[in-house]
Amino acid sequence: MRIYHLISFFIIFLSTACSKYTIDNESGEEIDVSIQFQKNTGGETFETEYPIRIFCTDVSGKSVKDLIFNQGDEITFPLAKGEYGINVFVGLDENNYTLKDKPDGKQMVTMKNSSMAEKALRAAHTSLEIDRQTDINMIPAYVVASAEVELSNIPADVKSVRIDISPVSSGYNTCGGYSEDTQSGVIVCYEKSGKWVSDKRYFFPVENRKTTISVSIDKGDETDNYSYTFIDGMKAGQPYKFTGGYSDGLNMDGDFQISGWNMEKEIVLDFEDETLVGEDEGDIPSYDIETFIVEAIPSADVIWGPFYVWKVEEQSANEALVTIISPDQWFQKFEEGEALKILNAYDVEGITGWRTFTRAEAEEFHKEYSNYLEELNPFLQENGLDVFYTSNDRRYLCENGEYAFNIFGSTNIRKAGTTVKYYLRPIKTIRLKAQK
Secondary structure, three states, X not given: OOOEEEEXXXXXXXXXXEEEEEXXXXXXXXXXXXXXXXXXXXXXXXXXXXXXXXXXXXXXXXXXXXXXXXXXXOOEEXXXXXXXXXXXXXXXXXXXXXXXXXXXXXXXXXXXXXXXXOOOOEEEEEEEEEXXXXXXXXXXXXXXXXXXXXXXXXXXXXXXXXXXXXXXXXXXXXXXXXXOOEEEEEEEOEEEOOEEEOOOEEEOOOOOOOEEEEEEEEOOXXXXXXXXXXXXXXXXXXXXXXXXXXXXXXXXXXXXXXXXXXXXXXXXXXXXXXXXXXXXXXXXXXXXXXXXXXXXXXXXXXXXXXXXXXXXXXXXXXXXXXXXXXXXXXXXXXXXXXXXXXXXXXXXXXXXXXXXXXXXXXXXXXXXXXXXXXXXXXXXXXXXXXOOOOOOOOEEEEHHHOEEEEOOOOOOEEEOOOOOEEEEOOEEEEEEEEOO
């Protein structure tokens, strides 16, 4: 059974800064442009990594000059008068990165091997009018995230360990911004001193989109798979280090130690063999619980993103089981299995794996809300969510669509048919872990 650990983790827009001053120069058509790099707006310089590659683009974003500077070179070059984008890449070496021509005539930086690089990459961008000798101060920022792995207590029969990160961006445009095309990034681990580890690998993260980290442990005759999902994606300029140990299953702690990138974060992730919810063996359905890492755990009876938070069951100071209700519902006749097909295809904000109410949840929801909908429904409507209906002929599916219940009068759960219209309202229970 796959266990999903999701997190909520978050991708940021690249922010760069620059300043310039100009000196009158009327000596000719081509004008000298000089670039210096700073660590911050306070003027501190940083130790520059080479090579430095500069793409000068025209107003359409197409490259008109491609320059490479190595250690010891003065970063000065001539440009004809005009308006340019100045795009600087620090650490863009050919062993890790390559250039790709796009159909629109612009260029994109891509990873050379398996969507991963062995070296970090920084970039800075500015646009300006060149009409005289110009000196530019730029502050390059990281356009990659990094990940490394260290797993201990792995069984001796394990043949290989591999980490997949999906999606990662397929490239970063030379004039700024990530490619909309995505792919998977792969980190292959190796055995060292009784542990399975990886070297640090760099990748282009995807902004504001669910990112799944999958761990595959190959035992030869079988493969154990585990995964987390960062609900808001992974962040540029953020190193991620996954550490943990293996007993009956993989228990993984994510130790995110910052090394000159962003502010320090520490996120704890746990892998278990399975997380299955059910009242007892006869309770249908039982369901998996995905785990999201979030900045803060919401309270009950609030709107969280597009969802209504029904229940919050605290597990610890930084962890809770949270049941959310979808913003949408369907009212129609359902052929056998049709409700489950709708649920399987339902996707809101990248969240999938929806289900119906269980019998126990139907009874609980009726008890809690049958006399409260006059307050709940206006709140849902104000926030763009579908409301609940209470009349006797408006019933909601539960138990995988095999039964239906009413939110009116006494609790009445009975077998659902295929000739009567029912409401289908998706719900989902997730585990939320707050970042420390």
